[in-house]
């Protein structure tokens with residue numbers, strides 16, 4: 001479908017009209033007119049309750065949003081993705097992450113081949129390895145047990161595992177600590193390596209391509225660190241690889257028998273369920289990992305089968321489209337009221353912004369509408385004491401996703417009620433605010449009133465799950481994955497490529513060669529003078545000067 005077609009679709013045009021005719025309706029008036037709104041605009045699946053009633057929706061707009069999803073071929077494209085078709089058109093690949101969490105025995109084919117047995121085989125290999133590390137069958141070269149694991153990887157080979165390590169904190173193995181080395185910054189390596197004893201450390205080099213420079217540079221540093229401490233022969237006992245590129249793993253000097261494979265139909269930001277999740281399984285155990293996969297799979301089934309009006313990923317995605325494309329929201333805040341989900345905003349940042357941060361559609365045409373919003377956020381209540389001021393009284397519209405859990409994760413009950421009271425209060429305050437009238441009744445001096453008004457009428461979703469469990473985490477991540485897919489489908493975007501990150505990688509290589517004096521590429525005036533200054537100061541300034 002071309003961009004013109006999107007703008008000309010009847011539901012799109014009707015939504016434009018609805019927006020133009022919106023007038024002075026506010027969330028307050030919407031709730032006043034329809035007291036049953038919270039029930040009407042909420043849905044539940046896989047242990048997650050979504051209340052999207054605090055958005056600028058009417059039954060008519062809601063119906064039009066679903067019509068738009070239908071008109072954009074969401075069902076067909078979803079079915080094509082689950083059928084293993086090459087929905088990643090620009091790379092001519094399937095986007096088949098759903099096969100990673102399909103129960104064994106399911107048949108899911110890519111290019112005529114059932115991939116589920118291969119998936120199960122790798123999961124089995126991961127479980128066996130995890131068992132060996134936990135039992136002490138696999139030890140370091142000196143015979144000491146492995147107690148520290150370092151996942152070396154970046155982007156999708158890091159953000160998912162790091163987020164899951166936090167999210168699954170309660171299920172962590174007591175004697176195993178996982179660290180993450182992503183950034184190519186000696187300070188990061190130094191910091192992590194200071195906390196570890198080489199004899200007890202296992203490195204997982206996690207890279208789909210096994211060519212990513214940050215990862216390979218860190219892997220080489222780690223290899224050197226192990227070799228210097230324990231000798232070259234110790235390397236195989238302290239390194240395993242996760243990759244789709246067996247050849248590159250071999251040429252790096254690692255034993256392919258200690259490689260956990262995956263496939264080109266798994267996108268980096270959709271790879272937590274693959275062997276990229278090895279650190280997650282090691283940090284917990286196979287049972288916990290399987291539970292997470294079960295949650296993902298349940299959400300896959302829900303997305304495939306539930307009618308659109310009750311389909312959580314569709315609802316979340318279409319509400320985001322409404323806010324973004326019809327109300328010009330430029331960003332979206334992810335606000336988990338759970339300490340253990342601290343890295344969820346960063347994970348969702350890659351998921352949405354790398355998937356849908358595009359301005360060309362699937363047919364090579366310039367998009368005429370906004371695509372991915374900027375995703376950002378922090379856990380509550382930390383965010384409340386920093387950026388919520390802008391959410392409540394700033395000049396920008398920032399739709400928020402509040403994510404909370406009914407059950408506490410600790411046995412210290414009181415803080416949980418306070419935490420959740422804060423979450424509900426923030427969503428309420430954003431929607432309904434505080435008027436000058438109320439302030440006046442409270443006796444606030446007239447001059448102060450403008451500063452203290454909270455205008456309200458700011459949209460949000462609340463995602464409320466019973467408890468933060470491995471299953472719920474899987475379901476929650478699956479929900480966002482498919483919501484991102486839903487939005488990409490409306491924009492007719494290839495949500496599974498990421499060509500935009502390539503240029504910077506190529507230029508950094510050229511600049512590195514220039515720095516080493518191997519080449520002298522042409523650069524613009526700004527880059528040239530920055531490089532010159534860097535060159536002059538690089539070896540002369542000392543830290544802190």
Ligand code: F6P
Pocket residue numbers: 154155156157206207208209210211212215268269354498501
């Ligand atoms: O640079 C972006 C990217 O390609 C991401 O899509 C990916 O998750 C990340 O780099 C890491 O790639 P790899 O797993 O191949 O090292």
